[in-house]
Amino acid sequence: MDTKLTLKLDKKVIDKAKIYAAKQKHSLSFMIENYLKAITSDEDDMTNNEIEISEFVKSISIKGVSLPEDFTYKKEIQEILSNKYGL
Numbered sequence: 001m002d003t004k005l006t007l008k009l010d011k012k013v014i015d016k017a018k019i020y021a022a023k024q025k026h027s028l029s030f031m032i033e034n035y036l037k038a039i040t041s042d043e044d045d046m047t048n049n050e051i052e053i054s055e056f057v058k059s060i061s062i063k064g065v066s067l068p069e070d071f072t073y074k075k076e077i078q079e080i081l082s083n084k085y086g087l
Contacts, residue, residue, distance in 0.1 A: 026056075 014028075021028040034054065 024056075 017031075018028055021031050024031070
């Protein structure tokens with residue numbers, strides 16, 4: 001059930017947020033609702049340690065890419081920089 005919410009915010013912030021939302025092809029209401037869901041979700045909401053992946057994230061994922069179980073981005077960045085700068 002949708003309910004109307006009135007917020008009092010700085011006009012410049014609202015204008016920038018509307019532009020950002022339009023570029024993302026979402027409404028400002030959609031983005032604010034998802035933000036509020038994210039910050040108010042309890043760990044109890046997630047069963048079996050599963051995290052719900054939003055449709056937006058699914059839409060930008062790369063199909064057919066799989067990473068090793070022990071992959072960590074920090075380790076990968078460290079290796080790239082080490083190779084680049086000969087550390």
